[in-house]
Every structure is written in structure tokens, then in C-alpha cells.
Amino acid sequence: MKENKGSGNSRRDFLKSSSLAMAGFYIVPRHVLGGPGYIAPSDKLRVASVGVGGMGGGDVRGIFASGKVDMIALCDVDDTRAKGSREAHPKAAYYKDYRVMLEKEEKNIDAISVSTPDHMHAVIAMAAMKMGKHVYVQKPLSHDIYEARMLTEAAEKYKVVTQMGNQGSSGDGVRKMVEWYNAGLIGEATKVYSWTNRPVWPQGIPWPSTPVTPPADLDWDLWLGTAPFKDYVGNLVPFNWRGWWDYGTGALGDMACHIMEPPFRVLGLGYPKSAECSVGSVYTGEFTRGYFPESCPPSSHITLRFDRPGKEDLEFHWMDGGIQPTRPEELEPNEQMGDGGNGVIIEGTKGKMMCSTYGKDPKLLPTSRTKEVSVPMTEYRVPGGDGGHYKNWVEACIGGYGSEEYKHLSSPFSVAGPLTESVLMGNLAIRSYDYRVPRAGSDNQFDYPGRGIKLMWDGPNMKITNFDPANQFVKREYRGEYSL
Structure with a gap:
């Protein structure tokens, strides 16, 4: 061979x-x-x-x-x-x-x-x-x-x-959405809303203070790999590592490659031009948001904007932690938005379309339109769909x-590379939001200069152009001899 x-x-x-x-x-x-x-x-x-x-x-x-x-x-x-x-x-x-x-x-x-x-x-x-x-x-x-x-x-x-x-x-759903969009059924896309009910693991918490002995069958040093060395703590492996920046990428990393992929494919998107965010708060006993920079937040709302030559910018929203967009007026009161916990809505100048996780169950809005329209099959279908x-x-x-x-x-x-970069741009915005510096003349107060601003992204050069501290989150340093 x-x-x-x-x-x-x-x-x-x-x-x-x-x-x-x-x-x-x-x-x-x-x-x-x-x-x-x-x-x-x-x-x-x-x-x-x-x-x-x-x-x-x-x-x-x-x-x-x-x-x-x-x-x-x-x-x-x-x-x-x-x-x-x-x-x-x-x-x-x-x-x-x-x-x-x-x-x-x-x-x-x-x-x-x-x-x-x-x-x-x-x-x-x-x-x-x-x-x-x-x-x-x-x-x-x-x-x-x-x-x-x-x-x-x-x-x-x-x-x-x-x-x-x-x-x-690989599913049929996203391919059907491409065909609908190319046939002009919703006109020119103007906004995208995507959301998930994740995380379903702890986020927005402090790193555990008490180390424990790693399981006998786990090589902890090899598991850490590129990440900084820390003592093993309970309830990290095999799943809860997702909520820690050293290892995981939070709700965005877990679900956005599934949920943001359909509009990326339908609209042929590339690198975003800007990113901004807001994040959920954690009650710490003092009615303040806990500052836990090692942990992903419990919820977030990311807004990306994509430059499209000759067209208006596309506004792309990501929401997690249970946050959802306003229900479209075209949905009947008892009709489910997305699959309940996750979904996508693409708004256009002539209409809207919606799907669930993985691009499944695509619908035109109002949903009655879905059975009324027929467009030619122009996209390749993977044998077995997402199962293939x-x-x-x-x-x-x-x-x-x-x-x-x-x-x-x-x-x-x-295809997956530019999609992943856009997904991780949301995390860069979150981590920039949490970036803090000591306030002048104070020992225990801080300013957060990354909050309330729009981060401007130079995609080809992988650089935030208007807030340099954000660039530390583009590329991390590896531990020991690990390298690309």
C-alpha cells in the first residue's frame, strides 16, 4: 500500500x-x-x-x-x-x-x-x-x-x-438549504442567528484548590501534553475539561462547528471582519461577576460581521448557555424553534429559513412554505447523509x-479551517472581554479595556488591529518540546 x-x-x-x-x-x-x-x-x-x-x-x-x-x-x-x-x-x-x-x-x-x-x-x-x-x-x-x-x-x-x-x-439538510438559497427563496441574507443550550458542564468557576491523585490508568503528563503543568483535580476527566481554556474551547468549540456550519456553507462565508461579545455573570456571594480567567463563561452572545464585496455586511449572532434569539413572527405559537435547545435562523430580504443541530430538519418560514416549494437538486448528496x-x-x-x-x-x-477560525474568534472576543489591568492608584480594583468595544480582525494576517492585548489569544505557547 x-x-x-x-x-x-x-x-x-x-x-x-x-x-x-x-x-x-x-x-x-x-x-x-x-x-x-x-x-x-x-x-x-x-x-x-x-x-x-x-x-x-x-x-x-x-x-x-x-x-x-x-x-x-x-x-x-x-x-x-x-x-x-x-x-x-x-x-x-x-x-x-x-x-x-x-x-x-x-x-x-x-x-x-x-x-x-x-x-x-x-x-x-x-x-x-x-x-x-x-x-x-x-x-x-x-x-x-x-x-x-x-x-x-x-x-x-x-x-x-x-x-x-x-x-x-455530510447531511442532506444543509445541501437542501444551499439549493433553497441559490434559488432565491429568501433573497439576500442579512442576518444569521445560531444558538445552543450548552454548556452542560461547569463553566464560570474557579480552578479547584485541592489536587487529587490521578487515576492509576491515566498518564496525567501525557494528557496535559501542550498545556501548562498543573496538578490533577477531580471531575476534570473525561468530560469537564471542556470548560477550561487550557484544554477546551467551551460551548463554542463543542457545538458551533455543528451549528454554524450550515450558514457558513449556504452563504459561502470566510473570515469575519469584526467580533464583539457579552458574557453571563456568576453570583459569587458579593453580587459581582466572579473573575475566573481560566474558565469559559456560563453563557455568551457573540456578534461577528462578515464583509461581502458589493453587498452589505452580514451580521452573524452566536448565543449559548440557554440564550436564544427572539422567535420569528412567521412561527406559530406552538411550533418549535430549531430543535428546542439548538438551532439556526437565516434572515433574508425575501424570507427566512431555519434548521436544527447539524443542519437537520430544514424549514422555510412560515413552515407551510417548506412543502409548497420545489427546487432542482444541484448539490452532491453523501451516501448515508450525516451517517456517511x-x-x-x-x-x-x-x-x-x-x-x-x-x-x-x-x-x-x-472548509473546516476557516469555519473553525470564525468559531474561535468568538472565544478570542470572550477572553479579551475578561482581560484586565490594575486600576491606577488602587491595589484591588481593575479596568477591563476589552469590554464594550468592537474587535477589528485582519483575517489574512491573523491580527486584531485595534486592541493589541487580544492578539495573545490568537496563538498560545506550548509546554516543553511540543510544537507544530
């Missing part, structure tokens, strides 16, 4: 083609002509997975269920969490450190999946891409804006097949970079 490094053929492919030539055949096999990354259809994709418990276990099952995959290696810092995947694939080699796995299995694998906490996505994916391996990375693509940009550029540089784990991008998201990537890996299967990828980094 071919190792995806440049355009050279592997020894195995060379032997196959040489055997045919010796037998008197002069037709060049298709897999030799396929270009970088092409794997013969008769072969299976050889996959290694990093982070194989919880959501990672679901990713292992989904990838393997394509029927075209051999699981070669599994990697997890937590032996207990990895147990299910290891039992399902007893022949797969098992590692705790992804760096050791990549070193030892480089010649045995074609691709990897990455399903770790957010702060480790980029370094693992980048290490694999530099080896010429295809990558599947859970959402959000990265922890930082800078990482998202670097991964996007690396996918093109190394000519590898990439996919982010926002399965709704894993196979969509596997087929593209087998086809190779630039193949027909590659052209049908739902969320390659060329």
Missing part, C-alpha cells in the same frame, strides 16, 4: 506494477496513475486512532464500519477509557504516546484519526500530515486560530486528505488527494 509522500510510489506498488510488466502487460495500473495518496481499490485504508475512548471510541467504530479499513494501531493516555476499542480490535498495536506510535507505525499506516481533548488536536494532526498521512480530526479542528490556519495550509502543502468531525456537513461522514473520508483517502472522491469531501480543512 502506498505511503503518501510526494508523488513517489511505494515498494509494494512498484512490485505490483513490475509483476504485470514481466507478465507481458503494458497497461499501467490505475493506482500508479492515481497520484499522491492513491490507494488501490482492492486494498484497505490502514488507520491509527489517537484518543479511542468516549467520542474517540465512536470515531473508531464509525471509521471501521465503512468496511474498507484495517485498524492498525490505537493510542490513548487512559487505559480504562481505551478498553472498549482495544477489545473490539485486539490485533491493533496499542500505545499511550502518539509520538511513539507515529515513529513505530509510520510505514504501516496510511491515515490517522484524532479524537483527543481540543488542546492536542493540532500537534497530533500536524505530525501525521508531515509524514504524508491522511487525517480525520474531531471538532473543533484546533484549540487556537493560529493552529487552524497552520493545519489548513499543511493539508494543501502535504497533499493529504483531511476531514473534520462535524458530521452534519466517516466513509466519505475513507473513500477519499483511498481515492487520493485530488481524486473524484476527494472532490466530494464534506469538511476538508480548506
Whole structure:
């Protein structure tokens, strides 16, 4: 099977083609002509997975269920969490450190999946891409804006097949919305509202003051990875890390790649031009908002604006922590907005449309219009819809970079990268909102210069142009020897 490094053929492919030539055949096999990354259809994709418990276990099952995959290696810092995947694939080699796995299995694998906490996505994916391996990375693509940009550029540089784990991008719903919009059913979009009931884990709280002993099966130092060293605390693993900036990306990182993706695809959005926010308060016993800069806030409202040449700016709202937009007048009193806890509304000059999480259940407003209109099917449908998201990537890996299967990828980094950057722009706004400086002449009072302003974003150069302290949140420093 071919190792995806440049355009050279592997020894195995060379032997196959040489055997045919010796037998008197002069037709060049298709897999030799396929270009970088092409794997013969008769072969299976050889996959290694990093982070194989919880959501990672679901990713292992989904990838393997394509029927075209051999699981070669599994990697997890937590032996207990990895147990299910290891039992399902007893022949797969098992590692705790992804760096050791990549070193030892480089010649045995074609691709990897990455399903770790957010702060480790980029370094693992980048290490694999530099080896010429295809990558599947859970959402959000990265922890930082800078990482998202670097991964996007690396996918093109190394000519590898990439996919982010926002399965709704493979669903039929978002494609139907694209067709409705292109047919002019709601006119020109002017505003977008997106919302979620997340977080469903603690946020807006102080870091626990009492360290505890890590579980025996967890390698805490490897789990921390790129993050600053801290003693282990209770109730952090396996889920509540999402609410801490060192590891997670809050409600935005957890759900926005699912919920913001439909309007991004429908409207063809790129980088925002500005961001502003407000955040929810936490009662601390003194009727003041607690200042807990290590923790994501309990709720937030982000407003992004997108420049569209020749058109008015698009206003894009994100709300979490249970905050929702005003119900559209076109909805009947007992009709549900979104799916109740999450949703999207796109307002246009001629009408509105709405969907639930993952772009499911798209509706024109009023909802009676949905059954009254019919537009041509112009968008490619992924076999199996959102359930075909894993196979969509596997087929593209087998086809190779630039193949027909590659052209049908739902969320390659060329798409997922800019989406993730916009998602993380909301977090940059939140962290700038919490940036504080000592007030002159006071020992215990502070000013918050990032509040009440609009952050202006230079997308190509990844820089806030009007509030320099915000730029510290574009790119973080890694611990120890970790690097991109």
C-alpha cells in the first residue's frame, strides 16, 4: 500500500506494477496513475486512532464500519477509557504516546484519526500530515486560530486528505438549504442567528484548590501534553475539561462547528471582519461577576460581521448557555424553534429559513412554505447523509488527494479551517472581554479595556488591529518540546 509522500510510489506498488510488466502487460495500473495518496481499490485504508475512548471510541467504530479499513494501531493516555476499542480490535498495536506510535507505525499506516481533548488536536494532526498521512480530526479542528490556519495550509502543502468531525456537513439538510438559497427563496441574507443550550458542564468557576491523585490508568503528563503543568483535580476527566481554556474551547468549540456550519456553507462565508461579545455573570456571594480567567463563561452572545464585496455586511449572532434569539413572527405559537435547545435562523430580504443541530430538519418560514416549494437538486448528496461522514473520508483517502472522491469531501480543512477560525474568534472576543489591568492608584480594583468595544480582525494576517492585548489569544505557547 502506498505511503503518501510526494508523488513517489511505494515498494509494494512498484512490485505490483513490475509483476504485470514481466507478465507481458503494458497497461499501467490505475493506482500508479492515481497520484499522491492513491490507494488501490482492492486494498484497505490502514488507520491509527489517537484518543479511542468516549467520542474517540465512536470515531473508531464509525471509521471501521465503512468496511474498507484495517485498524492498525490505537493510542490513548487512559487505559480504562481505551478498553472498549482495544477489545473490539485486539490485533491493533496499542500505545499511550502518539509520538511513539507515529515513529513505530509510520510505514504501516496510511491515515490517522484524532479524537483527543481540543488542546492536542493540532500537534497530533500536524505530525501525521508531515509524514504524508491522511487525517480525520474531531471538532473543533484546533484549540487556537493560529493552529487552524497552520493545519489548513499543511493539508494543501502535504497533499493529504483531511476531514473534520462535524458530521452534519455530510447531511442532506444543509445541501437542501444551499439549493433553497441559490434559488432565491429568501433573497439576500442579512442576518444569521445560531444558538445552543450548552454548556452542560461547569463553566464560570474557579480552578479547584485541592489536587487529587490521578487515576492509576491515566498518564496525567501525557494528557496535559501542550498545556501548562498543573496538578490533577477531580471531575476534570473525561468530560469537564471542556470548560477550561487550557484544554477546551467551551460551548463554542463543542457545538458551533455543528451549528454554524450550515450558514457558513449556504452563504459561502470566510473570515469575519469584526467580533464583539457579552458574557453571563456568576453570583459569587458579593453580587459581582466572579473573575475566573481560566474558565469559559456560563453563557455568551457573540456578534461577528462578515464583509461581502458589493453587498452589505452580514451580521452573524452566536448565543449559548440557554440564550436564544427572539422567535420569528412567521412561527406559530406552538411550533418549535430549531430543535428546542439548538438551532439556526437565516434572515433574508425575501424570507427566512431555519434548521436544527447539524443542519437537520430544514424549514422555510412560515413552515407551510417548506412543502409548497420545489427546487432542482444541484448539490452532491453523501451516501448515508450525516451517517456517511466517516466513509466519505475513507473513500477519499483511498481515492487520493485530488481524486473524484476527494472532490466530494464534506469538511476538508480548506472548509473546516476557516469555519473553525470564525468559531474561535468568538472565544478570542470572550477572553479579551475578561482581560484586565490594575486600576491606577488602587491595589484591588481593575479596568477591563476589552469590554464594550468592537474587535477589528485582519483575517489574512491573523491580527486584531485595534486592541493589541487580544492578539495573545490568537496563538498560545506550548509546554516543553511540543510544537507544530
